[in-house]
Amino acid sequence: MADLASSAHAAIFEHSRDGVLVLDAGQRIVEVNRAAERIFGPRARLVGQPVGLLLPGWRPPEPRAPADAALRETELAGHRPGGSGPAHYLRVVTLPLSGEGDGGWVLQLHDMTARLEVEASLRQQKEFFEAVVINSPVAIITITRQFRVLSWNPEATRLFGYSPAEALGKHIFELVATEPTVLPEAEQASREVVQRGRLRSVTRRVRKDGSVVDVELRALPVSVGGRQLGFIAIYHDITDLERARKAAEAANQAKSLFLATMSHEIRTPMNAIIGMTGLLLDRALTEEQRDFVATIRQSSEALLTLLNDVLDFSKIEAGRFEAELRPFDLRLCVESVLDLMAVRASEKGLDLGCDLAPQLPQMLVGDASRLRQVLLNLVGNALKFTEHGGAVVSVEGLALGGAEGAADWELTFSVQDTGPGIPDDRRTGLFQPFNQLDASVSRRFGGTGLGLAISKRLVEAMGGTIWVESEGVPGQGTTFRFTLRAQAAPQAYAVQPRQEQGLLQGRRVLVVDDNALFRRLLGRQLQAWGLVPVESASGMEALAQLEAGASFDAVLIDHHMPGLDGTALAERIRQREETRGLPLVLVSTPGRRGNPPRACSRPCCRVR
CATH class of the missing domain: 3.30.450.20 (PAS domain)
Structure with a gap:
């Protein structure tokens, strides 16, 4: 052992x-x-x-x-x-x-x-951080969970006027929130930092001499060993920044007010020039004189468009925008935009249509003129950059609260085209003033680059948002969407349905159009009236359906189709004994109207 x-x-x-x-x-x-x-x-x-x-x-x-x-x-x-x-x-x-x-x-x-060595390293780190706090250009204050001051760096002394001896142990509100107008802001900040654990805000605090200073406040928790001991509050004096910001806003508002005034003053003589050239064009002029006057008129209208854009933008910048809330017919508002743009669309051979969800109320309360202005800008851009196909305005809606009869609605407007699309790298700043996709756009298409900026500000001023969706692939186009909130108009303003609509219930209509999108639009409209649409993508397909014995109460025919166009199809239908009396409606874009079918002089065949 x-x-x-x-x-x-x-x-x-x-x-x-x-x-x-x-x-x-x-x-x-x-x-x-x-x-x-x-x-x-x-x-x-x-x-x-x-x-x-x-x-x-x-x-x-x-x-x-x-x-x-x-x-x-x-x-x-x-x-x-x-x-x-x-x-x-x-x-x-x-x-x-x-x-x-x-x-x-x-x-x-x-x-x-x-x-x-560890102790020496810790001592060195402690001295380093103490030097950082002492020499920091911002006020750094540590406080307990009860908001009593634990440390007070020299910049805090410079900013608020209290020495460390005066500040240590005091409640932070007793030092920097003594003004009655400032105390509620400080109390709200303390509640937020306790609930969320951190805070960042632009606010105000009070100096020892009673003056109020603008500060940016950041507050973060201080924990040791997993236990929260208090908070660190960082105050940055932004008095000069706030002064510069207010001066910049005042200068910007003055600039906008000047532009608005000047644009208005210049627009008056421009309208006179356009009016006088219009009178001249009604007179007997030689071809050369007419060409000169037409050039003056076109140039004046282009300048007037630019002035209108600048005027609208300046009004918004100057804070002079006021929404006019009145009852208006949603469909008429959208269709009025298409009426104004129809000639431009027909000149380029483009289709133009609208699609309103059937559950939407017909009458709304809102600023119809501003809504029309936004749609005009977006549809104008769609037609400007589209060479083939067309553009469609769609409106969807959601009744807030879930009931379709609810007074409040959130509407989503979409303007979709079949143009070249917008690549990702060119969408940055798309809604900024005077911004265009590239330098060639203004030379090729003209414009000021203010349309989308004005649309964005109008939509936001009416409480909505606007954005763009595009794959950047030619032919797939671009879709601009924006949302607005509106109220359904009182029953007194609602438009009563026409009695004739009851006669249309259940009637079968053959829709012949080579454009699938517009076939869908016509089909939805017919369904809203109680009709039963049947689609056909070409004239030959429509003839095949009729020859197979399909029965219809009317036929809607697109006038301009490849192969067998609308006029030729109407003639072929009239030649058949079984369909000779079938009502035909020839649909065409304004400005591209053709002659009615030569084989038909009956009033049942119409051109729209």
Whole structure:
């Protein structure tokens, strides 16, 4: 058993994490463990050396000292023999081998080098962050969870006028929220930072002299060991920025007011020029004179359009926009836009249509003139950039509250074209003033680049939003969408359905059009009237349906179709005995009207 205990003591001695030196009565080293070798070097070089070479500051306990004084701790610097290697900072525990140490000593060495390095690093970091706070150009204040000040940097003294001695321990409201008009803002900020844990706002605070200062406030939580101890509040003085912003807004408003006034003054003589040229064109003029006058008129109208854009934009910029809320017919409003744009569409050979969801109320309360202006801008752009196909105005609606009879509606307007589309890299700034897709646009298509900017501001002024959707692929086009909120008009303004609509219920109508989109639009309109539409994509397909024995009460025929056009199809229908008396309606865009079918002089065949 004695041998076993001796082996255990030897193992503990050898594998201890702390270094151990065994000294004889002459203070020479007689035994060293592995941990001591890592500190001082090989064991063979250490045994027999005076301990003073390794631990110059170590001294044995005084003789006849109290028993507990013999066991003591000392912090010393340890060195390797010959001064090789770095110094180690050690905590030395001295244990006597006999009662008074005359039999030697055991020195237990705990290496403190790493801990001291960590402490030095932490001290350096602390000093660094303290220097950052002290020299910060913004006021940095730490506060407890009860909003009492813990620290107050020099910039806080400069901004608010209180010294650290005056501020420490005080409630933050007692220092910077003493004004009755400011206190509610400070209380709201404190509630937000407690609820959300952080805050960023532009607000006001009060200086020691009672003056109010504009500040940007940021507040963040301060946690240690997972426990929130308080908050750090950062105040940035933005007095100069606020002053500059207000000056810029005043200058911008003055500029807009000037533009609005000048545009109005210039528009008056421009209208006179256009009117006089119109009178001249009604007179007997030579071809050369008529060409000159027409050029003057076209140039004047182009200039007037530019002035109108600038006038509208300036009114909005100057804050002079006021919505006029009146009852209006939604369908008539949209169709009036298409009527104005129909000639431009026909000149380019484009189709133009509208699609209103059947559940929408017919009469709404809103600013119809501003809505019409936005639609004119968007439809005008669609026709400007589209060479083939056409454009469609669609309106969808959602009754707020879920009931279709609800007074409040959220309307979504869409203007879709089949033009070249807008690539992603060219959509940036699309709704900014004077912005166009590229420099060639103004040379090729003209315009001021204000249309979309005006539309965006009008929509936002009416409480809506506007955006664009496009794949940037030619032929797939672009869709501009915007939302508006409106109220259904009172029952007194609602338009009563016509009695003739009852005669249309269940009637079958054949719709012949090569454009699938417009077949769908006509079909939805016919369904809204109670009719049953049947679609056909070409004249030959329509003839095949009729020859197969399909029965219809009327036929709607697109006048301009490839292959068998509307006029030729009408003639073929009239030639058949079974369909000779079938009512035909020839549909054509205004400005592209053709002659009625030569084989038909009956009033049942009409051109729209």
